[in-house]
Amino acid sequence: MDIIIANKSHGVYADIICNTIEESANIRGTGIARRTPEYILQRMDNGNAVIALDGDQFVGFCYIEKWNHGKFVANSGLIVHPNYRGKGVAKMIKKKIFEHSRAKFPDAKVFSITTGLPVMKMNSELGYKPVTFSELTDDQEFWKGCQTCKNYDVLQRTGQSMCLCTGMLYDPKSESKSKKKIKENVFKRWKSIKQTRFLKKNKNERS
Ligand SMILES: CC(C)(COP(=O)(O)OP(=O)(O)OC[C@H]1O[C@@H](n2cnc3c(N)ncnc32)[C@H](O)[C@@H]1OP(=O)(O)O)[C@@H](O)C(=O)NCCC(=O)NCCS
Numbered sequence: 001m002d003i004i005i006a007n008k009s010h011g012v013y014a015d016i017i018c019n020t021i022e023e024s025a026n027i028r029g030t031g032i033a034r035r036t037p038e039y040i041l042q043r044m045d046n047g048n049a050v051i052a053l054d055g056d057q058f059v060g061f062c063y064i065e066k067w068n069h070g071k072f073v074a075n076s077g078l079i080v081h082p083n084y085r086g087k088g089v090a091k092m093i094k095k096k097i098f099e100h101s102r103a104k105f106p107d108a109k110v111f112s113i114t115t116g117l118p119v120m121k122m123n124s125e126l127g128y129k130p131v132t133f134s135e136l137t138d139d140q141e142f143w144k145g146c147q148t149c150k151n152y153d154v155l156q157r158t159g160q161s162m163c164l165c166t167g168m169l170y171d172p173k174s175e176s177k178s179k180k181k182i183k184e185n186v187f188k189r190w191k192s193i194k195q196t197r198f199l200k201k202n203k204n205e206r207s
Pocket residue numbers: 024025077078079080081084085086087088089090091092113114115116117118119121122
C-alpha cells in the first residue's frame with residue numbers, strides 16, 4: 001500500500017473519491033460538505049491532498065484546505081474505501097496529511113470539525129484539542145460548506161457558535177503538546193447530550 005502526496009496524475013481517481021464519500025455519508029445518514037470532482041482535482045494539482053493506493057486500486061483520501069489566508073488549515077474529506085476499513089489506513093492517511101500540513105503551512109493552526117469518534121481519536125493522538133467554534137476560522141467560505149449538512153439548522157439557530165460537530169484544533173504555538181486519548185464512553189455521553197439538546201424530535205442521528 002502506498003500513501004503519497006497526490007498530484008495531477010491521480011485525477012483519474014476524483015470520481016471514485018467523490019462517489020465513495022457520498023455513498024458512505026448516505027449509509028451513515030450523515031450530512032457532509034459536498035465536493036465535486038473538479039474541487040478534488042484542484043487539491044491534487046496544488047499538492048494539497050494525500051491518496052492511498054493498493055496497486056492502482058483506490059484505498060483512501062484526504063485533502064488540505066486553507067482559510068483566513070493561511071492562518072488556518074483544515075484536513076478534510078477523510079475517506080477510506082469500505083473494502084480497506086479497520087486496518088489502520090485512516091490513521092496513516094491522517095498522519096501523512098497532518099505532517100504535510102505542518103511542513104507546508106508551519107505557522108497555520110490545523111483544525112477539524114467532526115461528529116465521528118474515529119476522527120476524534122486520531123486527532124487527539126496527533127495533539128489536537130477540543131475547542132469552541134469561536135477558536136476556529138471565521139472565514140465564511142468554510143462555514144458555507146456546512147450548508148449541505150442535514151444539521152445546518154442547528155448551526156444557524158446557535159449563531160454559528162456550536163453544533164453537533166466538535167471543533168478540534170492543533171495550535172503550533174501552544175506550549176502543551178500532551179496527546180490525550182479520547183475515552184469512548186465520555187464521547188458517547190457528550191454526543192448524546194448534544195443530540196438531546198439540539199435535535200428536533202424526529203431528526204435522525206448524524207453519525
Ligand atoms: C472513519 C474512517 C475514515 C475510518 O477508516 P479506517 O481505515 O477504518 O480507520 P482506522 O482503521 O485507521 O482506525 C483509526 C481509529 O479509529 C477507530 N475506529 C475506526 N472505525 C471506528 C468506528 N466505526 N467506531 C469507533 N472507532 C472506530 C479505530 O479503532 C482506530 O482507533 P484506535 O487506534 O484507538 O484503535 C472510515 O470508516 C470511513 O471512511 N468512513 C466514512 C467517511 C467518514 O466517516 N469520514 C470521516 C468524516 S469526519
